[in-house]
Amino acid sequence: MIDFLFPDEPGSASRRFFMTASFWLLVGLTFGLLGAIVMIAPDLMPALAPFSFGRLRPTHINVLIFGFLLSAYFGGLLYVVPAVCRTRLSYERLANFAVWYWNVVLLSIPAALLHGWTQGREYAEMPWIVDIGILVAVAVLAFLVFTTIARRKENLLYVSVWYIAGGLIWTFFVFAVGNVVWNPPTGSWFGMNDQILMWFYGHNVVGLVVTPQAIALAYFIIPRATRTPLYSHALSLFGFWALIVMYTHTGTHHLLQAPVPQWLKVISIVNSIALIIPVFAFLTNVWLPIKDRFGRIYDDVGAKMVFTGTVWYFITCLQGPFHSLPSVQRVTHFTQWVVAHAHIALFGFGGFIAMGAIYFLLPLLGREIYSKRLANMQYWLMLVGLTGLFLSLTFAGLIQGEGWLNGEVVYRLLPELQRYFLVRGISGVLLVIGGGLFIFNVWMTLLRKKSGAGPALTKEVVTA
């Protein structure tokens, strides 16, 4: 029984985290689709509180960020860190315990939010007890990573390890500070101070929680898939340190219209523009070496998804610096444009890399993908779905921004947006179908008998 629940078999915790991620992806996408349907036809949904947009939206967001993205990254880092450190995971049983514990925490997210138990702060809606549950899980993962690093047989730390270790530390502190965990009753501070903290956290969920883990996986997977070394490891480390310096204070660019000190607004805008430095350090490193080896990306659906994630990253990070400018925000702020931007950041970049990492790492963990054809179908469904969602929301946002600047009132603009919301709903259907294919493929892959031992690096790690 103990061996089934908490096996000591190398790679078992990674595989279970991947199963977790695929399950919560479908759940999170479904809540997103329900939210999109409410925007198209509010009367279609049952007149029950859990189906109101105010409860569906935070459930959709938090389930996808914590249930899908973090679960996939946890699974990925539990493989990548031992692999490049040439050792095995320090405590595999503890990692398997973390999988079960993490799923209990994740179950509490929709349970709390759908019942209206919320702290009402964006990305930080979960009640205090759930916040503590998440912090404990991150601390356990950090313990596993640092003890594995301490036992490494390869002295040099590959850049992925820097990003993973740093990312877990940032996740812990950004989450604790942003959720104001020292104030359990409300999980908030007061006045503008609270808004500043909230957006420090909100933007850093993308920049210091999701980005480091996604970049870490891309830095492992793209060179391996193309059998090409990085362009420059020194440049990759420069990007890591630049990310620390630049990203930390960008959040206040969400509050340019609010009574926030001018110095803080200036810092946030300057840092938002300077982010282009670590972004291009990363893209240069993974794009330049493979310019004549794209065929190997094309041949591996996992690597293809990861590479697609870097393309969305490029677009997101071109938009971001412009978006932080006050003159651009005059048009885009409070509109659907920002929603489109957030979707390509979290799902286009973070999500595609997470899904690609699962498909790429499963064979290295000794499980050949159940159906590559299904995986390819899912890739195209999700690519078309996300593109439709991005375009429809971007143009809906521009219509909103333009209309409001011309003095149009909200109720006169809403009918103009209906067709774009319809396209978003159709895109959501494609994404949910893709999510269904993903969970089927991943679970079939993992529930089958072991197939193939994986390449030598896995063998070395597994038998170490």
Added chain:
Amino acid sequence: MNQFVHLWLIFLSTGSAMAVFAVVWAIRRRQFDDQDRARYLPLVDLPGDAGGDRPPIRRGASLYALLGILAMGLVVLAVTLTVVLRHG
């Protein structure tokens, strides 16, 4: 707002101290010494063609789709900036 400044300074100084600690640790453990070998760390077990053979570029639907998405991203950004500039 003063309370926020205090928190901000505590955060900045703590974060900087942790970063300096990491850099000093890395220098002492010679983490920055052999950067060329570090490039190959994910590849050490693979057959030795890293940097060797150059397979031909295959132009498939995926490549064109990604180029299309890149172009779309640039066009959408240009449209956004055009709307912004129209409003001065």
